[in-house]
Structure formats: structure tokens, C-alpha cells
Amino acid sequence: MQITREKWSKNFSEWFDWVLREGEFYDYGRYPVKGMGVWMPYGFKLRQNIISIIRNLLDSTGHEEVLFPLLIPEDLLSRESTHIKGFEEEVFWVTKGGSEDLDVKLALRPTSEVAITTMENLWLKSYKQLPKKYYQIVSVFRYETKATRPMIRLREITTFKEAHTVHETYDDAQRQVEEAIEIYKKIFNNLAIPYVLSERPEWDRFAGALHTYAFDTIMPDGKVMQIGTVHHLGQNFSRALDFKIQKKDGSLDYPHQTSYGISDRAIASVIAIHGDDHGPILPPSVAPIKVVVVPIPAKNEEGTQQVMKYSVEICEMLNKNNITCVTDQDTEKTPGEKFYIWEIKGVPIRLEIGPRELASSTVFIKRRDNLKSYTVKKEEVVNKVKEVLNEIQEDLRKRAWESLKSRIEYANDIEKAKNLLENNSGIVEVPWCGSKECGLKIEELTNARVLGYPIEDRKVNDKCVICKMNAKTVLRVAKTY
Amino acid sequence: MQITREKWSKNFSEWFDWVLREGEFYDYGRYPVKGMGVWMPYGFKLRQNIISIIRNLLDSTGHEEVLFPLLIPEDLLSRESTHIKGFEEEVFWVTKGGSEDLDVKLALRPTSEVAITTMENLWLKSYKQLPKKYYQIVSVFRYETKATRPMIRLREITTFKEAHTVHETYDDAQRQVEEAIEIYKKIFNNLAIPYVLSERPEWDRFAGALHTYAFDTIMPDGKVMQIGTVHHLGQNFSRALDFKIQKKDGSLDYPHQTSYGISDRAIASVIAIHGDDHGPILPPSVAPIKVVVVPIPAKNEEGTQQVMKYSVEICEMLNKNNITCVTDQDTEKTPGEKFYIWEIKGVPIRLEIGPRELASSTVFIKRRDNLKSYTVKKEEVVNKVKEVLNEIQEDLRKRAWESLKSRIEYANDIEKAKNLLENNSGIVEVPWCGSKECGLKIEELTNARVLGYPIEDRKVNDKCVICKMNAKTVLRVAKTY
Numbered sequence: 001m002q003i004t005r006e007k008w009s010k011n012f013s014e015w016f017d018w019v020l021r022e023g024e025f026y027d028y029g030r031y032p033v034k035g036m037g038v039w040m041p042y043g044f045k046l047r048q049n050i051i052s053i054i055r056n057l058l059d060s061t062g063h064e065e066v067l068f069p070l071l072i073p074e075d076l077l078s079r080e081s082t083h084i085k086g087f088e089e090e091v092f093w094v095t096k097g098g099s100e101d102l103d104v105k106l107a108l109r110p111t112s113e114v115a116i117t118t119m120e121n122l123w124l125k126s127y128k129q130l131p132k133k134y135y136q137i138v139s140v141f142r143y144e145t146k147a148t149r150p151m152i153r154l155r156e157i158t159t160f161k162e163a164h165t166v167h168e169t170y171d172d173a174q175r176q177v178e179e180a181i182e183i184y185k186k187i188f189n190n191l192a193i194p195y196v197l198s199e200r201p202e203w204d205r206f207a208g209a210l211h212t213y214a215f216d217t218i219m220p221d222g223k224v225m226q227i228g229t230v231h232h233l234g235q236n237f238s239r240a241l242d243f244k245i246q247k248k249d250g251s252l253d254y255p256h257q258t259s260y261g262i263s264d265r266a267i268a269s270v271i272a273i274h275g276d277d278h279g280p281i282l283p284p285s286v287a288p289i290k291v292v293v294v295p296i297p298a299k300n301e302e303g304t305q306q307v308m309k310y311s312v313e314i315c316e317m318l319n320k321n322n323i324t325c326v327t328d329q330d331t332e333k334t335p336g337e338k339f340y341i342w343e344i345k346g347v348p349i350r351l352e353i354g355p356r357e358l359a360s361s362t363v364f365i366k367r368r369d370n371l372k373s374y375t376v377k378k379e380e381v382v383n384k385v386k387e388v389l390n391e392i393q394e395d396l397r398k399r400a401w402e403s404l405k406s407r408i409e410y411a412n413d414i415e416k417a418k419n420l421l422e423n424n425s426g427i428v429e430v431p432w433c434g435s436k437e438c439g440l441k442i443e444e445l446t447n448a449r450v451l452g453y454p455i456e457d458r459k460v461n462d463k464c465v466i467c468k469m470n471a472k473t474v475l476r477v478a479k480t481y
Numbered sequence: 482m483q484i485t486r487e488k489w490s491k492n493f494s495e496w497f498d499w500v501l502r503e504g505e506f507y508d509y510g511r512y513p514v515k516g517m518g519v520w521m522p523y524g525f526k527l528r529q530n531i532i533s534i535i536r537n538l539l540d541s542t543g544h545e546e547v548l549f550p551l552l553i554p555e556d557l558l559s560r561e562s563t564h565i566k567g568f569e570e571e572v573f574w575v576t577k578g579g580s581e582d583l584d585v586k587l588a589l590r591p592t593s594e595v596a597i598t599t600m601e602n603l604w605l606k607s608y609k610q611l612p613k614k615y616y617q618i619v620s621v622f623r624y625e626t627k628a629t630r631p632m633i634r635l636r637e638i639t640t641f642k643e644a645h646t647v648h649e650t651y652d653d654a655q656r657q658v659e660e661a662i663e664i665y666k667k668i669f670n671n672l673a674i675p676y677v678l679s680e681r682p683e684w685d686r687f688a689g690a691l692h693t694y695a696f697d698t699i700m701p702d703g704k705v706m707q708i709g710t711v712h713h714l715g716q717n718f719s720r721a722l723d724f725k726i727q728k729k730d731g732s733l734d735y736p737h738q739t740s741y742g743i744s745d746r747a748i749a750s751v752i753a754i755h756g757d758d759h760g761p762i763l764p765p766s767v768a769p770i771k772v773v774v775v776p777i778p779a780k781n782e783e784g785t786q787q788v789m790k791y792s793v794e795i796c797e798m799l800n801k802n803n804i805t806c807v808t809d810q811d812t813e814k815t816p817g818e819k820f821y822i823w824e825i826k827g828v829p830i831r832l833e834i835g836p837r838e839l840a841s842s843t844v845f846i847k848r849r850d851n852l853k854s855y856t857v858k859k860e861e862v863v864n865k866v867k868e869v870l871n872e873i874q875e876d877l878r879k880r881a882w883e884s885l886k887s888r889i890e891y892a893n894d895i896e897k898a899k900n901l902l903e904n905n906s907g908i909v910e911v912p913w914c915g916s917k918e919c920g921l922k923i924e925e926l927t928n929a930r931v932l933g934y935p936i937e938d939r940k941v942n943d944k945c946v947i948c949k950m951n952a953k954t955v956l957r958v959a960k961t962y
Contacts, residue, residue: 027600027603027604030600030603031549031550031596031599031600032554032557032599033550033552033553033554033587036550036551036552037550038547038548038549038550038600039547039548039549040547040604041545041546041547041615044545044546044547044548045546047548048546064522064525065522065525065526065529066519066520066521066522066525067519067520067525067528067639068512068519068520069512069514069517069518069519069637069639070517070551070589070620070622070637071514071517071637072514073513073514076513088579088580089579089580090578090579091578091579092575092577092578092587093575093576093577093578094573094574094575094576094589095574095575095576095577096573096574096576096586097571097572097573097574097624098569098570098571098572098624098626099569099570100624105577106514106573108551108575115512118512118513119508119511119512119519122508122511123508123521134522139551141551143578143579143581145579156550156551156552158548158550
């Protein structure tokens with residue numbers, strides 16, 4: 001049995017706003033600057049848990065965390081010409097200090113390639129220091145003119161993990177791209193988030209990159225959201241900033257770089273994708289609270305006191321075993337009201353403990369995802385809860401992957417593709433000859449966005465939907481955030 | 482035996498710049514925006530360890546971490562009139578988004594009282610929700626016109642821990658001030674940083690506060706640095722932002738608030754205060770690397786290989802026991818060069834392992850602080866290292882406290898006070914009647930800064946150095962950063 005997913009899929013925007021606010025994750029739309037939200041304590045903990053997963057995976061693969069200044073002078077940001085063109089219309093500029101005008105405008109970082117390359121130029125001199133992998137987790141700013149959305153399209157992106165790496169050769173950088181992709185797969189796997197990996201077409205690369213690889217996921221409303229990107233920058237930035245290193249053969253040359261980023265959207269997708277009409281279901285890997293105990297009052301005060309004592313005892317037992325648990329001891333709310341609250345917070349397991357459980361030294365365990373329940377003896381609670389948490393993690397991942405796969409359609413006809421997209425089908429793959437002209441035409445005719453093409457070879461025994469030449473691969477098209 | 486402290490005390494500025502750069506803590510003065518530095522990987526780890534101590538102490542006392550937007554609209558920042566007067570000349574303003582002028586100027590947060598009170602006004606309605614204690618760790622910005630200094634006087638303060646609390650009554654807020662002071666004492670104790678706690682005089686309070694209590698420490702050059710402040714805000718901000726709560730008696734009233742902050746200066750003081758002419762000595766409580774193993778080469782390659790293997794084995798043993806250890810396996814540097822590098826990084830214990838140690842299954846342990854050494858059997862290494870780390874922590878704290886105490890002088894004569902201050906004596910306490918006029922006169926005549934007065938009663942059988950009336954307490958004066 002499952003809770004319905006009507007509101008969740010049909011009115012996703014409302015559902016998401018409701019969960020963020022009522023679940024006390026993120027206060028959005030009330031802080032007096034457009035496109036900037038406030039992380040509330042509960043949401044902040046979820047964010048920290050997700051950051052921990054990212055940090056651990058980066059640290060264990062030789063990435064070093066750093067912290068660069070927020071502000072980038074205009075002349076520096078302009079050094080790589082494609083880069084500045086891509087960003088100049090969406091940069092916030094600091095122009096005054098106190099009542100003085102600044103000599104040079106300072107950008108709130110939209111991303112940090114030029115800032116970091118500037119310092120790498122001072123720190124790195126020889127191939128012996130390479131590969132070098134830095135990362136930072138910071139706020140970045142975009143003066144978005146499109147409609148903003150909490151966690152998804154922001155003017156302050158507060159959780160931008162940006163990695164920047166330096167390599168002796170093009171191929172070394174390409175291998176780093178592959179490592180980054182593997183790391184991102186692990187991150188999303190940990191978050192139980194399914195994804196589609198595509199190489200972005202040449203007309204939609206990161207400003208200044210040779211290649212952009214992107215992870216996309218499908219949101220409950222069928223729209224696609226980019227959740228991670230990996231860029232091969234080649235020598236574009238090292239050349240623009242005149243950053244050279246000594247190579248193994250003794251010559252001086254511009255090193256090759258990569259950069260890759262993940263943002264608040266990773267958190268948004270964790271909250272959104274595993275939801276239902278009662279709220280989100282947080283994967284146990286990142287849930288700030290894994291178990292909530294709701295005591296069920298007895299008929300008299302003394303009985304209720306004993307239930308409360310037993311509830312706290314069970315909860316402490318779980319906490320001692322590193323399973324974060326809270327007991328909801330509020331005396332003014334009914335159990336039903338408490339169920340509602342903890343469901344909106346996405347706590348994966350609820351324990352209901354009343355006079356019956358007390359009398360029989362048992363615990364009633366309820367899964368948030370499929371509503372299955374178990375009554376177990378007190379001494380079996382810890383093991384059973386661990387087992388159920390693992391099952392929930394696995395089942396959430398499976399359900400999300402199945403849902404994603406079911407929303408990828410193939411259409412060898414442009415009208416069919418357009419219809420599918422208009423009915424929120426998710427991602428449509430169409431056979432494609434590989435030319436930019438046909439790609440842009442596909443975007444135009446479907447009134448949707450091209451995500452790119454698979455990074456692995458894809459045999460397609462079909463004709464390009466535009467020019468009718470033999471298709472070389474498929475092009476993925478979607479309505480996107 | 483101790484390493485000299487000549488450079489350290491006589492040329493502290495040079496010493497500090499040298500340590501930050503050579504120790505790879507913080508790159509300052511080379512990033513192309515004045516007053517903004519870059520946390521390098523090693524410094525970042527030290528920063529993280531210090532942040533962890535702060536977080537643990539705040540979390541365990543019921544503080545909840547949040548994250549607010551960077552930008553504060555001008556009209557909001559101006560709501561509390563004393564507050565804006567205190568900050569307006571040192572705020573960075575964002576005035577443009579892309580090529581458009583913004584309707585309202587946006588300040589880079591100099592501190593977050595008004596931003597946080599704005600949201601508290603939406604979140605908190607009743608005394609039942611109080612006390613409420615929020616904190617965040619963020620960058621704050623000051624358009625400093627004074628000369629900037631790495632970590633000490635910055636335009637971007639990257640590690641600002643600001644706590645903001647809400648209470649029903651004035652007295653509740655006062656009790657929170659006391660809790661905050663106790664927490665800060667524990668933080669500084671953990672960092673082995675000695676301090677003097679004073680109430681700041683009325684003419685030097687935080688802009689908008691009723692009372693400001695400050696922790697100051699004395700730097701190697703005798704100048705005093707503020708390292709933490711705690712403010713009783715009363716109803717100033719709640720009134721300015723029309724933030725009311727329902728009190729226990731049913732009435733609506735403005736709640737009372739406090740705020741308290743610690744910054745990058747806590748990190749600067751850890752690096753500075755325990756130093757000597759070879760570099761800093763990081764307290765084991767926060768040292769990113771607690772033990773470095775320097776292998777001493779044998780006469781032949783095979784022997785050196787065996788030494789290396791033994792070194793790595795010892796290091797792994799320590800790491801398994803949660804004592805962070807690295808083995809310096811560089812084959813191009815001599816042991817002497819390695820000693821130099823790890824001393825500048827402030828690693829508290831060095832193990833020297835050569836053919837002699839290998840042959841006898843022993844390890845040579847050298848303390849960074851007092852150069853004491855011990856040769857112990859391999860199986861005793863873990864325990865001995867733990868013991869020595871504890872001793873270093875304790876000895877650093879003791880030495881720093883003794884040094885601080887020796888630099889607090891008493892002078893019942895303004896000329897004597899002035900002379901002491903001109904000779905870098907640290908803090909001078911002078912008898913004071915308690916009046917603002919005399920306080921300002923003391924500042925003027927000593928050409929120094931008043932820190933304030935002790936928070937506890939202080940009997941002084943002396944006359945005020947200015948008006949010669951009976952002194953009520955002492956006023957502390959110092960040359961400050």
C-alpha cells in the first residue's frame with residue numbers, strides 16, 4: 001500500500017512550497033530580497049548531511065577543500081571572453097563601499113574559475129604538483145530574470161560545491177572528467193536520486209568549456225532538472241590567465257583544467273523525488289531524524305506517564321546505536337497531529353508506543369514509504385530498525401529509478417515528440433544526425449530544450465527526425481526547469 | 482629548552498605573514514581584491530577543526546544552526562537607527578544586477594541582527610517557543626578604511642559565527658549573556674587562548690546594544706586584539722522591527738534579544754599566540770596533523786626502504802587510534818628541510834625514525850614546544866603520543882596564560898600608564914571614577930584605546946587618574962588592533 005501521489009505530481013509547485021514551509025526546511029518568498037531563501041534548522045541539518053556525503057567522497061579521492069573570496073574584480077572576470085559573455089547579464093555588482101564609489105566594480109562570484117586559476121598560477125609551477133584538485137562549498141549569485149523558485153532557481157545559490165582541477169595534458173583532464181562523473185554517480189546513488197547523463201550539445205556548454213557533461217533528473221511534474229555538471233575546460237582559462245607550468249619534458253605550457261559543480265538542487269531533488277501526498281520521504285542516508293517515537297496516551301495520567309517513560313527509553317536505545325531518534329513529548333497535540341507533522345518532515349520510520357506495547361514490551365514500527373508495519377520485541381528493535389532503514393533506502397532508490405526510466409520515451413517523429421513533451425512525459429529521445437542545425441530545429445519544433453546525447457555509443461537504426469539522414473545517436477529533449 | 486621568540490615578538494607582523502604563507506595556511510595580499518584572503522587546504526582544515534569546537538559547544542547548549550541570505554536591503558538595514566549609523570560607512574553595496582540598476586541597494590551583510598529579527602518575527606509568536614537560540618557561520622563584509630591585515634582586519638571576514646537569541650524578559654536575556662560568556666570561555670580554553678573579559682564602555686558598544694561584553698587577548702607584539710563579543714540588545718531590534726510575542730501573562734510585548742560573535746580572529750590568535758621563531762605550535766585540540774613522521778635515511782637504499790616501511794607502519798598505527806599522522810616520504814628533501822617545513826605548519830609532535838630506531842624497534846618522539854624528546858618502544862608509541870599531546874595542550878595553555886597575566890600592569894598615574902603602553906606592555910589598568918568624561922580623557926592622554934572594565938566588582942583603594950575622586954573600578958587601556 002502506498003499513499004497517493006496526486007497533489008505531488010499534479011500540483012508539484014504547490015506541494016513543494018508546502019513541504020518546505022510546513023516541514024520547516026526552508027523559508028522562501030518572505031525574506032525581503034527576491035530569489036533568496038532562509039535555511040531553517042531542520043533543513044539546515046539535511047543540507048549538512050548531504051554536504052557530508054559530498055565532502056567524504058571528494059576528500060577520499062584527493063580533493064582539497066579551500067575557500068576563496070566572494071568578490072571578483074570586473075577586469076578579472078572578463079579575462080576569458082566566452083566566460084564573461086555567458087555570465088555578464090546575470091552578475092550582481094558591488095559598486096560602492098560606504099558612500100564611496102569603488103574604482104573597480106566587484107562581482108558577487110557567479111562561479112570561480114577565474115578566481116581560482118589566478119591563485120593556481122601562483123601556487124602551481126610544475127607537473128610534479130599535478131594533478132591538483134581543489135573544491136569549495138560556497139554561495140554563488142545569479143541575477144536571474146526568469147521566475148525564481150525555492151532551491152531550484154535562485155539568486156543566491158547557497159550550497160554550490162565547485163571543484164576545480166589542474167592537469168598536465170588534455171587526456172589527464174579527460175580522465176578527471178571520468179573520475180568526477182563516477183563521484184557524482186556515487187553521490188546521487190547515496191541520495192537515491194536517479195539521473196540521466198548526457199553530453200550537452202555545443203550550443204549549451206558551460207561558458208568557456210570544451211565539453212559539458214550533465215546529470216539531469218525528472219521531477220514529479222515531468223519537468224527535467226539539471227542536478228550536476230562536469231566541464232572539460234581545456235586550456236581556455238589557463239591561456240586567458242597566462243597560467244603555465246613546467247611539463248615533464250621541461251617545456252612550459254598551459255595546463256588543462258576541469259571544473260564540476262553540484263548545488264542546492266541536489267537537496268531539492270532529495271526532498272521532491274521521494275515524495276507523496278503526505279510529504280517527502282527522506283532517504284535514511286541523509287535524514288536528520290531517522291526515527292520518531294509517537295507515544296499513544298493511556299486512559300489515565302499514570303499510564304500515559306509510563307508510556308512516555310518507555311518511549312524515551314526506546315528512543316535512547318536507538319540513539320546509543322547511532323540511529324538518530326526523537327520522542328515527540330508534546331502534550332498538547334494528538335497522535336494524529338503528530339503523525340502529520342513528522343510526515344511532512346519526511347522522517348522515514350515512526351514508532352507508535354502505547355499501553356499495549358508497554359504491557360507486552362514490544363514496539364510498533366511503521367514505515368513511512370509503503371506503510372508496512374511490524375510489531376517487534378523491545379530487544380529486537382535496534383536490529384529491526386536498522387534492517388527497515390536499509391530496506392527503505394533501497395526501495396526509495398528502486399522506485400525512483402523505475403519512475404525515471406518509465407518517463408524516457410523514444411519518438412522517431414517530431415510531432416510525436418512534441419505531443420509527448422506537451423503531456424509531461426519527461427524525456428523524449430529522438431534519432432539525430434549529429435548536426436547543430438538539426439539540433440536547433442528539434443528544439444524549435446518541440447518547443448522544448450535539448451539536454452544532449454548519451455556519452456556512450458548508441459546504435460540507432462533510424463533517420464534523423466529533421467533531415468532524414470541516417471541517425472548517429474539520439475538527442476534528448478525535455479521541458480526543463 | 483625553548484626555541485627563541487625574538488622574531489615572533491619583535492617583528493610579529495612579518496612573522497605572521499611568513500607563517501601564513503610558508504605554512505600554507507592562508508594566501509593574503511595576492512588575491513586581487515584588497516582585504517580578502519584565500520584559505521589554502523591546510524589552513525582550511527585548521528579552520529574546520531576550530532569551527533567544529535564552536536559548533537559542538539553551541540549545538541550542545543540548544544543553539545540551532547541556520548543560514549540567512551548574504552544581502553540585506555538598505556531600508557531594512559536602516560530600521561534600527563543606531564545600528565545603521567554604526568555600520569553605514571563600512572558597508573559594501575550591490576547596486577547593479579547585470580546591466581540594470583537595482584531599485585533598492587543591497588548591503589553585503591556586515592552582521593545579521595536585522596535580517597534574523599525579520600524572520601524571527603514570522604517564526605516566533607509565543608513565550609512558549611522561547612528561549613530561541615539561532616546561529617550561523619558565514620562571511621561578513623566591512624569596507625575597512627584602516628590598513629587591513631590577514632585574518633585580523635579584513636574586508637571579507639570569512640568565519641563569522643554569529644548567534645542570535647530571543648527571550649521573554651530582560652533578565653532571561655541577561656542569563657543568556659552569561660551562558661554565552663561561559664561558552665566562549667570554553668571555546669578559548671579549548672584553543673588554549675588566554676583572554677581578558679571586560680564590559681565595553683558605553684561609548685564603544687556594538688551599534689544597537691545595551692551592553693557589550695568583550696574577550697580580548699594580547700598578541701605577541703603587546704597589542705590587544707578583540708576575539709569575541711557578547712551583546713545584550715534589549716528590545717532595540719525587536720522594537721525597530723515591530724517584533725512582538727505573546728507573554729506568559731497574555732500580553733503582547735517586544736522580546737529581548739542577545740547576539741554574540743566570534744571570527745577569523747580566533748584562528749589568527751591560535752596561530753599567533755603559541756608561536757616561536759620556528760613557527761606556530763598548534764594546540765593538539767585543533768591541529769590538522771598531530772604527528773609527523775620524518776624518516777631518517779640509512780646508508781644504503783635497502784636500509785632506507787626498510788626505514789620508510791617502518792615509518793609508515795608507525796604512522797598507520799597512530800591513525801588507527803585517531804591520532805592524525807602523516808609520514809613525509811619526499812625523497813628529494815633532507816630531514817632538516819622537512820623539520821623546517823613541519824615546524825612552520827605547527828605540527829605539535831615529530832617522530833624521527835631512522836636505522837637505529839628500526840634496529841631497536843623504538844621510536845624517537847620530539848615535542849615541538851619545549852624540544853623534549855623520548856625514545857619509546859614501538860608498542861608504547863600510541864600511549865606515549867597521547868600523553869605527550871595532552872601535556873603539550875596543557876603546557877601551551879599555561880604558558881599563554883602566564884604570558885598574558887604578566888602583561889597586565891596597574892598604573893595609578895596617567896604618565897606611567899602612557900609610558901607602559903608606549904613600551905608595548907599589553908594592558909594597563911588605571912583607577913577610574915566611572916564617568917564617561919574621565920574615560921575619554923584617559924583614552925586621549927594615553928593615546929590608546931579603552932577596553933572597558935571588569936564585569937566583577939573590583940575594590941580599588943585609589944583615586945581616579947583624571948578627576949582624583951574615589952575610584953569605583955579600574956579601566957583597562959591598551960594599544961589595539
